[in-house]
Amino acid sequence: MQRRSYGQIRITVAGALMYCAGTTIFYFVPAYLGGIERKFGVSPTDLGLLSAAELWAIACASAIGPLWISRFDWRALACFGALSALAGHTASLFVSSFDFLLAIRVATGFFGEGVLLALSYATLGHSRNFERSFSITYGVAILLGIAGLSASPELDRYLGTISVLAILAVASLATFAAGFIVPSGPKTATVVDTPDLPATESARRPSMGALALAAQGIWYAGAGGFWSFSEQIAATNGFTGSQIARALGVGTAGAILGSLLVLVVSKKIGSTVIIVASTAIMGAAILAFVLSQQLMLSSFFLVMFNMCCAIGTIYITGAICASDDTGRIAALVPAFQVGGMAIGTATLGYLINDFGIGAGPWMTSACFIVSIAIYLVARGRMSWGGAPRLRG
Template sequence: MPLLLGALADRYGLSDGALGQLNAAFIAATMITGLSAPYWVPRFDWRVTNYLAIAGAVAALVLGTGATTIAALLILFAALGLFLGALLPTSFAALGETRFPNRSYATGVTMQSILAAVANIGISVVLIPYWGVSGILLGLALMIASGAIAIRRHPRGGVAPPAPASDYSTPRGHLLTRAALPAMLTLLAIALVIGGIQGYWAFVERIGVGHGLAAEAIAATLSLCALASIVNSAVVAWIGDRVHALAIIVAGTAIVNLSFFLLTFSGIVPFVASNILFASAFGLLVPSYWAVLKRVDATDRLFVAGPAAASAGAVAVSLVAGTVIGAGGYIGLTIFDGALTMAAALLAIVAGAAMNRARMRDEREGGEQPA
């Protein structure tokens, strides 16, 4: 996304505000699909849904090569987000149903990072120099289309129809109860942390230009970021349940804010070091937040809304990013994004504490019942 937005800015002379709107259109569309996920994921065939979503995304990208106005670009990004947004909840649900969800989520982030590293190299070295924006769009279409090969190995459905329940320990299916509070707090935390991450990442290419880096140097940095994310996601997958996910969240939050601090220094070295740390924190934070959400979700349905919550936070930050940059520059943006990640960590800790208190209360009440 950063390279695509940067290429669009160079070709059409788009402002930071316009880039934020394009990013917001994409994320808002994914959110629209994701918000309804707790209701359609248990009912729809996941394979059919994924095939249709891939076909729609590829068609949008191919048609997008003819876009020449900001309105057409907004339609392109919205359509792409709508179709790709349908892929997220089913994949998220499938990973959550595995025996070790945190390992599965971390492995998923690792694979995404590997693909991102390959895509960054291909886009910067081949597509942008020779084919420009159209080459990026067609290259992305080919990559997305290749995902159809794996769909036949995807589960058809993983979440059983909800059953009624009366207490905290078995409230499966009830979304508006006290039992759902920890999951809702975690969803809000996910919205904040992804908003903070996406709010920076959408402008990383522009920030690199502001540091005086050439396009090739920025692309190389992004590839290093992908590798750093791969390593840390793999570490989370290896750790599994050995370290509590909340501890990893605290560590990742500290690292991401350190990375933002390094951007206060000019030059290529602080920029590269900052982004490697940022990507390392991303590899730690994302699978850990997914694991916390799965753990605290007593309804067993709200966890599939995780991608929608992430989209909500990202679109909100994208809409205000231009204003934040206008008021405080890119340093102001990193301060804002850092504050969001810290607020998210605090909410995750509160959600975990609420879950533990509820479980202790249920165990205590269960022990007081007559035999």
């Protein structure tokens, strides 16, 4: 069995550092926008514009990832992304104009967070056991997000500023370490194809990766659309604001549980079985949540949804990142995730407006069925082409 030139621990640590620096802003959005509102006194419309602009900047950096991921040294890219993110977060702490802040956040998302996030997937794709590496990374990012949100009120009073930006700046500074341990490029890793690996030990075929990307985008349209309107659905079912906040908080913990389950799941269970099963449970949890009139049950259904969403995300992303050694396909993951969530949220918004919350399970189920069908086609194409068959 050939060994990769970079140790698995270093790959996981480098990927985790860049992933956390690129995604923590997602978890900090409530505290982040609250701090911006207090400092600048802007409207909800302006806050939405600020958040969306940074999100799309991250997606755009990922969308053009194939153009730069194989042209530049990955160590230089990691340092460039970390420096850009550090400069952007630090400048955001001291800017006094909202328009200037908007420009800074777009640049930070594109040159900093977007570069780091795309590079994190390409780096983790070199792991011999992507699911394990990414589950650790995913869990750490969620814990960092929860810790930051919990500490932000006290830190705001102590620092007298928007503390989550300070936390993001520190995370970006720590990410400079990735520049010393990340592989220098796609050629530093050698494909390992052994029967003891999990189900993503595929021959690395770009066609499979492209289909898996499409499947993930549609899958995220269903999952992201539901999560965006989960608060509105709960309110329609008669729950109060405080009850909804508790239910969403408890539900988010399910993602941590899902990432932990991936660490202990048997390698004998193929990724296809896990993806199909977790997606089916997600669909059932969404339907049950829409119909539920009891807070405890609603919280349980949100836990199941987030747990299976984490599991499905890890294994679908594993299939994508295992499909080639260039990093080009892996770099596109954030773009398809963000794009899918944006399209799903917009579509479900129109459907709920016209048909009520009952449209939620129908749309999400349709997205899940189509995405699973595309994924199965991708899996079959690999098998028919003579590549090692995915287990399950």
